Amino acid sequence: xxxxxxxxxxxxxxxxxxxxxxxxxxxxxxxxxxxxxxxxxxxxxxxxxxxxxxxxxxxxxxxxxxxxxxxxxxxxxxxxxxxxxxxxxxxxxxxxxxxxxxxxxxxxxxxxxxxxxxxxxxxxxxxxx
Numbered sequence: 464x465x466x467x468x469x470x471x472x473x474x475x476x477x478x479x480x481x482x483x484x485x486x487x488x489x490x491x492x493x494x495x496x497x498x499x500x501x502x503x504x505x506x507x508x509x510x511x512x513x514x515x516x517x518x519x520x521x522x523x524x525x526x527x528x529x530x531x532x533x534x535x536x537x538x539x540x541x542x543x544x545x546x547x548x549x550x551x552x553x554x555x556x557x558x559x560x561x562x563x564x565x566x567x568x569x570x571x572x573x574x575x576x577x578x579x580x581x582x583x584x585x586x587x588x589x590x591x592x
Contacts (some may be wrong), residue, residue: 477497507521536562561578
């Protein structure tokens with residue numbers, strides 16, 4: 464992590480900075496990196512659903528042997544690609560991430576591991592001279 468302010472807060476699962484209990488002065492910087500040792504398994508699916516429509520899915524699972532090996536980190540990416548005609552195409556993507564080491568604050572101020580989800584619809588135009 465290049466941002467020391469984020470590292471000092473302990474963002475993205477790194478160890479936060481240490482502060483003096485009385486003065487509040489920073490004693491030690493937060494860590495800017497994190498080491499994990501474990502096993503990872505990946506599965507990839509790439510199929511053509513119909514003419515000009517394809518589906519790609521990638522699932523990665525990781526277990527950290529050094530810290531809570533029973534908790535599995537999940538990274539799942541899905542993409543549907545559609546070629547509508549010679550100048551128009553569209554993509555739909557969905558990305559799901561869960562990592563119990565990463566704490567996220569919700570709207571009520573509660574902090575803890577959360578499932579992250581992103582979906583994107585994109586439409587592209589192309590023109591050949």
